[in-house]
Amino acid sequence: MTDITGFFNARQDGDTHAKSLFTGIGGDPSDTIISDLPTFLEAAGRDYGILRKPALVNDPFGGVDEHGNIVPVTREVEGQYHLTRTNDGRVVSPHTVTGQYEPLTLLDIAAEIQPWCDAGWVTPDAVYSGKNESLEVLCLRMDASGMLPNGEQWDHYIVFRNPHGSGGKAKGTIISYKPVCSNTFGAIGRGIEFSVTHRMSAKMTEEERQAVMAKR
Secondary structure, eight states: OOOOEEEEOOSSTTOSOOOGGGTTSEEEEOSSOOOOHHHHHHHTTOOOOEEEEEEEEEEEEEEEOTTSOEEEEEEEEEEEEEEEETTTOOBOOSSOBOTTBOOOOHHHHHHHHHHHHHTTSEEEEEEEEETTTTEEEEEEEETTOEEOTTSOEEEEEEEEEEESSSSSEEEEEEEEEOTTOSOHHHHHTSOOOEEEEOBOOTTSOHHHHHHHHHHO
């Protein structure tokens, strides 16, 4: 089993204890507070793209050499693709996807929700991946945190889960977290407030697909 390593945003300059609701996940916090989401992803090494690459298979009977002998060749599997990262070439999809699948990156998500950060409503909190890098988790902390009249302290977060090649949608959940409790990870699994699909019609032209991606 591979340990999950995250990157955490400081709550104050020089903060070394900023792991919030992700206690138990290893990783280092930033030295300074990062309010810009793309900058936070760059500092975490998560500012890569996701490419759709044709799946290959070794066909033992697929070729003929210059002497007419049948020889093995590597060929593409029609309509099947792997998803790979642009920074290291790692395959992040647990299985192949079809031509209808459109990769969605953390930078794509950041482009949509950076205005929330600009308005001071949320701040980047944590980012990590699991399931052999096929699932990315991005957490934002909300400015609505505070103490209730009865003395209970609550923190509020938005957690995005972006699967690659499984699940079909990027999903976001709003979580209210009581720091003195130990049931945080149970809370993460409850309730999906919004989702973004990875799938598009295979009948679209490339121009139509780009227009839909921009609208999404």
